Amino acid sequence: MYTARNGDAFLIDAGGTYLLIDAGFASTYQNFIATDLAQLAKGGGRLDLVVCTHIDADHIGGLLEFFSGNGTPAKRGIEVDAVWHNSLRSLPAPTAEPDGFHDRMVLEAIRRRGFPRAPISSPAPISARQGSSLAKLLREHGYTWNSGNGSTCISEGGALALSSDVRVQVIGPATARLEELRSRWLKEVRKLGYKGSSQPTDLIDDAYEMWCASAPAPAVPRANPIAANGSLRLEEVYTPDTSIANGSSITLIISKGNKRALFLGDAWAEDVAAKLRSLYTPTTPIIFDVIKVSHHGSRHNTSVDLLSVADSPCFLVSSDGTRHGHPDFEVLAEIVDRPAPFKRHLFFNYETAASKELESHTSKSGTAFSVHLAENDWIQLGEQL
Template sequence: MYPARNGDAFLVDAGGPHILVDGGFASTYQDYIATDLALLAAHGGRLNLVICTHIDGDHIGGLLEFFSLNGPSERRGIEVGAVWHNSLRSLPTSTSRPGNVNDRMLLEAIRRRGYQDAAVASANPISARQGSSLGKLLRQYAYSWNSGDGTNCISDGTAPLSVGGNVGLQVIGPKPERLEALRDLWLREVRKLGYSGSLDASDLLDDAYEMWCASAPPPTVPTAVPIAASANLRLADVYTPDTSISNGSSIAFIISAGPTRLLFLGDAWAEDTVAKLKAMQPEAAPLVFDAIKVSHHGSLRNTSVELLSVADSPCFLISSDGSRHGHPDFEVLAEIVDRPAPFERQLFFNYETAATERLRAHASRSGTAFTVRVVDNKWIQVGGVQID
């Protein structure tokens, strides 16, 4: 779990196959990921799969850096078996108006603006040299993109993928309508700016779409009830469902390696995850995973009491330095550890925050043991192996 500031970046070693999930910001790749991938390549390894969960600056920036530097197929820095990434060309379109000079000028203006707006509040800005969308880079360098050329989307209807040995992935989100909602939002916004042209696939359109999505302003949501340090409100008192269309488009999935199962939630909406997990486990008992990557950096808008009633684990991963929106929210962390369980829970963070300090002083309401761990760019072992 890389130090990605307020973003996400994970490298999974599934006993041979390796999976890179998001890349944080460009400097996350430069400072941490690049060294690990160079070492992996030097030992004859490869990335079996790279996943960009959704188009947000704190998830996609490091992947832009990686794919822009990894080179064409004849001289890759490290081989990549497949890439999952939902861009505009991954969705069917019904609009086919002819374009004009003004349309192209508008798209060029969005492209020139680049990804910078997504990282204004971060200490890790995306590299200024990034002038292309991730989709364009994947096509330019001939990667296997969404099992082809990127014209298919990754959604909860995607067939399970085997990445070697007994390692596989099952997609549990997003629903296709979440991807279509993001596309439609983008189209409405550029129409307001005067765009009247086609949505037929093109590099320029891919660039404009991704760069706009990565820096789009978040939706207006109800303000959470302020929680004083001595307050005793529970997650159920303050939970407000996420309405970010971008977050709703996150790829959420389960990695299975033999009996070991890891649940990665990106920034997915809790309600979508609950519906899918309930369909997988009709019984009242929760699904127990070997590790759960908590959605949206521990935001109280993406983890509900109901979600925690259908999914549990002895290992929770929370990625955030608290620099944006105060993530993780203490109410989420307390709800995780307050529930009874037949095992001790370990909560792994990549930064100390006000929430981790407060959690250390918290006593589980159920008496279930838990441990707060802050890891410094070290491997976290899960799945039948004691975490050390």
């Protein structure tokens, strides 16, 4: 779990099968991930799957840096067998005439803005490649993208066997979430004077992804009831996320043998809970070996209902606390306050106000838990659990 500032970046070793899930900002890749991938390639390793969960700057920036410099099919820095990334060309588009001159100028204006840069406080800040979308890089550099050329989307129900005992199951997003994001994109560029039909082109790819990576999330009301004892429970403060970009996150169950990992990107709690119920019809919480908490521990993406469906002895929380105060303490407290027949271990890649508060917290159910700081080092499932 790399130190990705307020973003996500995970490298997974499933018994010699490697997955990279998001890569934070460009500086995350350059400062940390690049060295590990070079070492992996030197030893004959490869990336079996790279996943861009969704088009947010704190998830996609490092992947832009990686794919822009990983070479051509004739000479790769490290081989990549498959890439999952939902861009505009992954959704079917109506047949129409190509964009006219004015439409292209509107798209060019968006492209010139480029991708958002890493936070100023980031160590040795490095800007993402400004001129090319991830879609364009994948197509031009010949990667197997969404099982082909990127013209289909990765959505709930999909699956991929990476080896004889490693499988990746897609539990989200629903195609409707991706369609909602496209509709919002079209609505916003219409305001800028675009009248085209967003037929797949390099310019469309660039403008769409750059807009998605920098589009402001809709305001989510924050409930602030006054608690008599000064502490609030998650059920008192939870309000659902309404960001369509977050709702489009690719969410995964990665299994190896009898081990299962749940990676939630920035997904909506309601979508995840509903899908898990449809898959497992649980009467008690489904136990995963590890859960990557959605949206950096935001109280808008983890609900009491979701935690009643899924539990684990190991939770991963990726955030430095600089954006929106993630993680929210109410989420962390709700995780550890529930009764369980096992000890829970919560891993953070930064010390934050909420993680420090959790260290002095006592579980209301008496269930044991521990707090760990994991900075760019392997978390060995099963050893410390």
